[in-house]
Amino acid sequence: MIDVITTVTAMKAYVKAIKQRGETICLVPTMGYLHAGHLDLMREGKSLADHLIISIFVNPTQFGPNEDLGKYPRDFDRDKRLSEGVGVECIFYPDASEMYPKGYSTYVNVEGITGKLCGIARPTHFRGVTTIVAKLFNIIEPDVSVFGEKDYQQLVVIKRMVGDLNMKVKIIAHPTVREEDGLAMSSRNKFLSPDQRKSALVLSHALIKAKGLVKHGEYDAAKIRQMAIDMISSTPEAVMDYVEIIHPDTLECIESIDSKAVMALAVKVGNTRLIDNMVLK
């Protein structure tokens, strides 16, 4: 039977018992509504430590005032069944008042890289992410924690926080898991109508095409970017938020793809904002 823990105090006691036996913990933080991408992260997590704990918490501080906090999909019973199936031992499942009690006022913020890409449309998003992840790390004390590369900027921001604040946990990046047709898995894909679902393929198609261009010797980032922008603008119901070709660590825009480069993009399909990215080189 999987343990479901809803309070910080109980979770800390659970962790303390593991630590006293000198055993290790892997944490996979999630917002629930699990898909095959999450389960893949958990399978990797299972191999990395003695104990696999996940958290399920739809974190209000990472949603902006006009975003989809209220309608973010939730199905705890299904999540519990799925995570049990991949060997999760314990789910930390607190409610918002447990994590942000009255008078709550402390935030962890990574400056600079959080102002780019998704940080432009979502200026308070990463502050919410780093704050909740710092809290989860303090409560669960993981030796290792796994994050998906699909949320590429989040991964870079978390790594920066862990390095800057000298946290003990090791961050593992897990490759993006895709549907058969290439769409990156996301809990938000469920919001897409059948037609929008087809339009959503423009993200992965643009990335694959960009990678192909680089492979064939096109190093001009502006040209590759324009190709992707054209693809998006000719796709029904798709509106570009950003398309950028960036350095994988600094997230600075790159002009010429001479060395390591990642293409990252965000596209609104109907009301659903989707993101994806791919290493170009």
Added chain:
Amino acid sequence: MIDVITTVTAMKAYVKAIKQRGETICLVPTMGYLHAGHLDLMREGKSLADHLIISIFVNPTQFGPNEDLGKYPRDFDRDKRLSEGVGVECIFYPDASEMYPKGYSTYVNVEGITGKLCGIARPTHFRGVTTIVAKLFNIIEPDVSVFGEKDYQQLVVIKRMVGDLNMKVKIIAHPTVREEDGLAMSSRNKFLSPDQRKSALVLSHALIKAKGLVKHGEYDAAKIRQMAIDMISSTPEAVMDYVEIIHPDTLECIESIDSKAVMALAVKVGNTRLIDNMVLK
């Protein structure tokens, strides 16, 4: 022999060895130039855990652009001798580039209570304090850490951070240590000329007088505050920064001293900014 450790990596290895033996750590963070108040904190710290570690680090992020970072007093050899005398086993003594390497960009911030009192004249001060203390807690993993009540707002801010971020460490408040004539001990007292040293007594004298008034039934905070303001304005070279009567936890100003109240004040004596506080009730 006391151990002096200057790198994060070496400090973490030192801590790991202690933790593997299941032993506990007390951390007393300091900016060095130790005085009897620090040593008193250390003596208490010594009694609270198996190992006593102190840090000496003049933290640049808690100084404003026009403050006294450059001339903050330093004397490591003396600090080492003094701390060895009270049983400190290890000094963590990093330089600024070790704590804030190139590209550093993560800050911990407690909102609300950091905008009052000292936060008005020093708007980035507490962000620097919480950031460095969070880093020290992550590096040294103390079970307990001792802070002086002299820096009362700092103490409240640190407690709030620890609670909000679910940190494991227990924060102990140590009573303000005073010179024989009542002046609160501070590394900055060394900047005072003999005449300024006399003027500096206005801080503790105003607090003692306020406490006396409350004891004799004066509950009107405005009247007590005015008494202190008058005392300061009639003192040579003394300029009031603030005088407030506050709730000990929220730091909100109080109008009537019906229940718990602390008086806190900051006064510039010459170029030296001094703070002090006292429980009125």
